Each structure stands twice: as structure tokens, then as C-alpha cells.
Amino acid sequence: MSTSIKTLVKDGVWNNNVVFAQMIGLCPAAAVTTSGTNGLGMGLATTAVLVIANVLVALLRNIISPQVRIPVFVVLIASLVTVVDMLLNAWLHELYKVLGLFIALIVVNCAILGRVEAFASKNGVWPAFVDGLAMGFGFTLALTLIGLIREFLGSGTLFAQASQLLGENFAFLEIHVHENGGALLMILPPGAFAVLGFLLAGKRLLDTRRHSD
Amino acid sequence: MSFATLKEHPLYQPLLLGLMTLLASAALAWASSATRGAIAEAEARDLRDSLAQVLPENFADNDLLADNTDIDIGAGKPLRVYRARAGGAVKGVVFTVIGKGYGGEITVLMAVDEDGRILGARVLKHTETPGLGDKIEIAKSDWINGFGGKTLAAANWAVKKDGGDFDQFAGATITPRAVVSAVKRGLEIFARHKAALLAQKTEEHDG
Numbered sequence: 001m002s003t004s005i006k007t008l009v010k011d012g013v014w015n016n017n018v019v020f021a022q023m024i025g026l027c028p029a030a031a032v033t034t035s036g037t038n039g040l041g042m043g044l045a046t047t048a049v050l051v052i053a054n055v056l057v058a059l060l061r062n063i064i065s066p067q068v069r070i071p072v073f074v075v076l077i078a079s080l081v082t083v084v085d086m087l088l089n090a091w092l093h094e095l096y097k098v099l100g101l102f103i104a105l106i107v108v109n110c111a112i113l114g115r116v117e118a119f120a121s122k123n124g125v126w127p128a129f130v131d132g133l134a135m136g137f138g139f140t141l142a143l144t145l146i147g148l149i150r151e152f153l154g155s156g157t158l159f160a161q162a163s164q165l166l167g168e169n170f171a172f173l174e175i176h177v178h179e180n181g182g183a184l185l186m187i188l189p190p191g192a193f194a195v196l197g198f199l200l201a202g203k204r205l206l207d208t209r210r211h212s213d
Numbered sequence: 214m215s216f217a218t219l220k221e222h223p224l225y226q227p228l229l230l231g232l233m234t235l236l237a238s239a240a241l242a243w244a245s246s247a248t249r250g251a252i253a254e255a256e257a258r259d260l261r262d263s264l265a266q267v268l269p270e271n272f273a274d275n276d277l278l279a280d281n282t283d284i285d286i287g288a289g290k291p292l293r294v295y296r297a298r299a300g301g302a303v304k305g306v307v308f309t310v311i312g313k314g315y316g317g318e319i320t321v322l323m324a325v326d327e328d329g330r331i332l333g334a335r336v337l338k339h340t341e342t343p344g345l346g347d348k349i350e351i352a353k354s355d356w357i358n359g360f361g362g363k364t365l366a367a368a369n370w371a372v373k374k375d376g377g378d379f380d381q382f383a384g385a386t387i388t389p390r391a392v393v394s395a396v397k398r399g400l401e402i403f404a405r406h407k408a409a410l411l412a413q414k415t416e417e418h419d420g
Binding site: 093 | 247255
């Protein structure tokens with residue numbers, strides 16, 4: 001059991017990372033990562049939905065017939081996201097004002113459907129839960145990293161407005177590195193593709209080195 | 214009949230799909246009714262906060278949120294106006310104007326006193342480029358406070374690049390240009406419909 005958890009975590013974070021290995025969920029990975037804080041927010045929201053969707057599908061996997069599984073998954077995920085969106089808006093309104101923009105976008109994140117289809121529909125509740133957490137963590141890591149690099153090069157800050165997302169206690173994360181703005185291009189869409197490309201190349205390079213050793 | 218053979222029955226799939234959709238709808242209906250009140254409350258609180266931000270402290274002694282009225286400005290949708298009163302007399306009005314920015318509509322909430330002077334302005338909603346155009350937000354820059362005290366006559370309503378009074382941002386001219394022209398249009402609406410805007414009575418609340 002413990003080895004399988006280790007594999008699941010390793011897969012989610014590195015070997016089979018949603019963004020850097022599976023190359024899915026690239027739309028949010030490119031669109032919202034204009035700052036580290038935005039990447040982190042989107043990552044956390046996606047993780048929550050991914051875990052719940054994985055557990056739900058693992059619970060229902062025996063009654064869902066293969067022929068209609070995709071529409072059932074789509075209905076489940078879309079309803080789940082909408083319910084989370086409404087609950088956050090009602091009871092965690094301050095957080096919703098920061099994250100609200102991202103929540104609706106999760107519906108079209110194929111990483112969720114991908115994990116539900118590839119993993120949760122074939123595994124038990126506990127492994128599906130761990131897989132959701134691990135994949136979500138890997139996704140969060142990737143988005144935060146892309147966001148931080150773009151933010152650093154583009155606006156010269158790190159984790160700007162983090163206290164709005166995480167609360168005043170996390171104000172120490174906000175760092176102004178340099179004042180002169182930086183390369184605007186990195187904040188704009190091309191910057192997302194450039195950073196993503198370099199990070200992908202870097203990961204491949206590391207993996208090749210490791211295998212040839 | 215075992216579950217495995219039942220699953221192969223042609224009726225199983227439409228029934229499963231129907232059941233799932235029914236359960237999903239039930240969950241949505243529950244969530245919607247459970248959160249409607251709290252969401253409306255939270256949005257009213259947001260609006261009240263924004264209203265308080267565009268007015269000087271202790272400017273009004275009434276509940277602006279309740280003291281609202283729709284005024285026909287001859288352009289399709291009527292204008293929702295919140296009145297700020299002191300001792301029952303209308304001292305100023307608060308309303309939103311919409312500008313066409315670089316990334317879409319920019320909603321600006323502005324407060325104007327009875328003489329047509331701007332008391333304050335805030336951007337409520339926008340989709341401008343982060344790090345560039347978003348300096349119109351008070352959280353990012355105090356640029357928007359530059360409108361305070363301005364009137365239609367005593368200001369040059371354009372960004373500096375176009376020969377006006379208002380700063381543009383490095384790399385973003387369209388966004389501040391849109392906000393400046395939206396606020397200017399707000400003042401023009403005020404000038405044109407001053408009597409209706411400042412009318413002492415509202416249907417809901419008789420001073």
C-alpha cells in the first residue's frame with residue numbers, strides 16, 4: 001500500500017505531471033498564470049475539485065456502464081464545479097472574489113475528466129483520493145512555478161497580492177524584486193508559451209540525464 | 214437476474230444517465246436555494262462597501278442601497294442611481310458608467326455632488342491586462358483618485374498623450390482613455406439629467 005501511494009505521488013508530481021508530462025490542462029496553465037498567486041489559487045481550486053470528482057467517480061464506478069461513462073463524468077464534474085462555485089460565493093465570499101474567476105474555468109479543464117477517466121473509474125476510493133491529491137499538487141506546483149517565473153520577469157514581483165488569497169499572515173510572501181517593471185511580454189499570452197516551453201525542455205533534459213546515468 | 218446482466222440491458226444506460234442527471238439537478242437546486250440568500254447578502258455588502266468608498270466619510274446619513282431609483286437617460290437601459298442624503302436633502306448621487314477598454318467593458322462607479330463635482334470613483338469590474346491596464350484598480354494604484362474634485366468644465370477630459378489632464382500608464386493608453394471618457398460621459402449624463410437625478414423624492418422612500 002505504502003509503495004503504491006509513493007508511486008501515485010511521484011507520478012502526480014513529476015513522472016506523470018498533468019502539465020509537464022501529460023500536457024493537459026494547458027488552457028488554465030497558460031491563461032491564469034500571470035502571477036505566482038494566481039497560479040497557486042487556480043491550482044488549489046482545481047485540486048479540491050479533482051479530489052472530490054475522483055472520489056465520487058470511484059464510488060460510482062461499478063454502476064456506471066462504459067458506454068455512457070463520458071456524459072456521466074461530464075454531468076458530475078460540471079455540477080460539482082457549479083455547486084462549489086455557489087457555496088464559495090455564499091460562505092467564503094472574500095476568497096471567492098479572488099478565486100471566483102478561476103472556478104468556472106475548472107469545468108473545461110480536461111485534467112479533471114482525464115484523471116476521472118484514466119484513474120478513478122478503474123480504482124478504489126482511497127487510491128482515487130490519493131491520486132486526486134497528488135495530481136492536484138503537481139498541477140498546483142506547475143502553475144505556481146510558471147506564474148512565479150512570468151511574474152518575476154514581467155512585473156518584477158513574487159507572489160504579489162498573496163495576502164488577498166491566503167490571508168494577512170502570508171503577506172511576507174509578497175516580494176518586490178525590482179521596480180522597473182520588467183519585460184511586459186512575459187505577462188502577456190506569448191510569455192506563457194515561452195515559459196512553458198522552457199520548463200518542458202528543462203524537465204525532458206533532466207529526465208534524459210537521469211536515465212542515461 | 215444479476216447486476217452484471219442488468220447492466221447489459223438496453224434500458225440500463227438511458228436510465229443511468231437520467232438518474233445521474235436527476236441527482237445532479239437535485240444537488241444544483243439544493244445548492245442554489247441554500248446559497249441564494251447568502252450570495253445576495255454578500256453582493257449587497259460589496260455594493261455598500263463600494264458606495265462607501267466613492268463618498269467622503271460622513272457625507273451621507275441615509276442607507277444608499279435602499280435609496281435607489283431608475284432614471285431614463287434616453288439610452289435603452291435606465292440608469293440605476295443611489296442617492297446620498299444628509300438630513301433628508303439629496304447631496305449627491307452615485308451611479309455606474311461603462312467604458313470600452315482594451316479587454317472588454319470596464320464598470321466604473323462614480324459619485325457626483327449636487328454641483329456636478331466628482332466626489333470619488335472606483336473601478337468595480339474590468340478585464341484589462343494584468344500588470345498593465347489594471348492600474349485603474351485602487352488595489353494596484355491610486356490613479357483613480359485623480360478624478361476627485363474634477364468637474365466637466367474645469368478639467369481637460371483626456372489622457373496626457375491626447376493633450377488632457379490624466380496620466381496614461383506605461384504600455385497602456387487604451388485603458389485609462391476608456392475610464393476617462395466613461396467618467397466624462399457620466400458627468401455629461403449628470404449635467405443633462407440633473408433635475409431628475411437630484412429630485413428630492415423617490416418612490417420607495419419619501420424623505
